[in-house]
Amino acid sequence: SQQGEEDPQALSIQEGENATMNCSYKTSINNLQWYRQNSGRGLVHLILIRSNEREKHSGRLRVTLDTSKKSSSLLITASRAADTASYFCATFGNQFYFGTGTSLTVIP
Amino acid sequence: DAGVIQSPRHEVTEMGQEVTLRCKLISGHNSLFWYRQTMMRGLELLIYFNNNVPIDDSGMPEDRFSAKMPNASFSTLKIQPSEPRDSAVYFCASSDHMGEQYFGPGTRLTVT
Numbered sequence: 016s017q018q019g020e021e022d023p024q025a026l027s028i029q030e031g032e033n034a035t036m037n038c039s040y041k042t043s044i045n046n047l048q049w050y051r052q053n054s055g056r057g058l059v060h061l062i063l064i065r066s067n068e069r070e071k072h073s074g075r076l077r078v079t080l081d082t083s084k085k086s087s088s089l090l091i092t093a094s095r096a097a098d099t100a101s102y103f104c105a106t107f108g109n110q111f112y113f114g115t116g117t118s119l120t121v122i123p
Numbered sequence: 124d125a126g127v128i129q130s131p132r133h134e135v136t137e138m139g140q141e142v143t144l145r146c147k148l149i150s151g152h153n154s155l156f157w158y159r160q161t162m163m164r165g166l167e168l169l170i171y172f173n174n175n176v177p178i179d180d181s182g183m184p185e186d187r188f189s190a191k192m193p194n195a196s197f198s199t200l201k202i203q204p205s206e207p208r209d210s211a212v213y214f215c216a217s218s219d220h221m222g223e224q225y226f227g228p229g230t231r232l233t234v235t
Contacts, residue, residue, distance in 0.1 A: 048223060057127075057214055057226035058166075103166065105224075110179070111156070113166045 021104060021114035029122050034091040036117040038104030039084075045107050047080055049089050052101045052116070061089075061102075096123045127217055127227035135233045141203040144230045146215035148196050155198050156224060157190055158214040166214075172198065184209075205234045 021038045028034050038047070046065045050058040064071045064080045064087070071078045077090040091098055101116045128147040136142055148155055157169040170180040175192045183190070187206070192198045202209055212231050216224040 050224075050226075057228050058216075058224075060223040060225070063223055111168050111171065113158075113168065115165050 021102075021117050023117060024115070025118045025120075027120040027122065028094055030094060030096055032094055034094050034098070034119055034121070036089045036102050036104075036119070038087045038089070038114050040087075040104075040106045040112060040114075041085060042106075042110065043108050044082070047078075047087050048105045048107070049076075049078060049087075050103045050105060050113075052103065054100075058103065091119075094119075094121045096121050127215060127225050129213075129215055129227035129230050131230060132228060133231050133233075135235065136205055137235055138206055139204045140234075141201065142205045142209075142232060142234075144200040144202075144213050144215075144232070146198045146200070146227060148198070148215075148217035149225055150196065152217035152219050152225070153195070154218045154224075155192060156216040156218070157198070157200050158216065159211045160214060160229075161211045169200070202232075205232075207234045210234050 044066050046063055048063045049061045051061055052058045062073045062076055062078050064078050066082055075092045080087045099121045101118050103116045104114045106112045130145045154173050156171040158166055159169055160166045167182055169182045170190045171178055172192050175195055188202055190200045210233050212229045214226050214229045216226045218224040
């Protein structure tokens with residue numbers, strides 16, 4: 016069941032710029048995960064951040080988590096055309112929730 | 124490991140027919156998730172299993188949908204009878220409980 020939102024719904028940037036996507040949720044969580052989906056494909060796991068963590072890095076990805084505000088952000092630095100995809104956050108607590116996704120377009 | 128395997132990849136059927144979607148989990152994973160994705164409703168969790176036991180089926184649309192795990196590595200999602208509004212891409216995913224989920228390639232279902 017869906018219980019939160021992601022914003023923006025769509026984002027278009029130039030190659031080399033940074034992209035920031037936000038996710039909000041409503042209930043307490045054990046962890047929050049970010050996934051990427053290329054058109055017509057299954058989702059691919061990017062990064063997991065636990066509820067007691069505030070920030071996590073993986074390559075060009077940086078995720079922050081603010082449990083007091085029930086929000087998370089995903090930052091992709093130095094974007095590439097290959098980063099064009101939809102990005103979803105997923106929270107895991109008493110229920111499982113996937114956000115509505117942000118469609119990112121990186122223009123070469 | 125070949126990852127999560129789904130079959131068929133595409134299914135076209137007529138309204139009223141029974142549809143069975145299949146999923147093979149990654150070896151060693153103990154959680155299985157079925158999702159449905161449409162443009163209108165996005166990605167919806169239908170049901171998930173842990174250690175072969177259904178934990179949350181609140182996302183199953185109605186009695187026409189049923190899911191089973193006859194063993195630890197295999198699951199089916201059945202729609203009977205199918206309706207045009209069931210047209211969607213159905214994904215299954217497996218994980219080692221609360222960890223990252225590995226998604227299959229999906230089954231694109233079209234009900235005419």
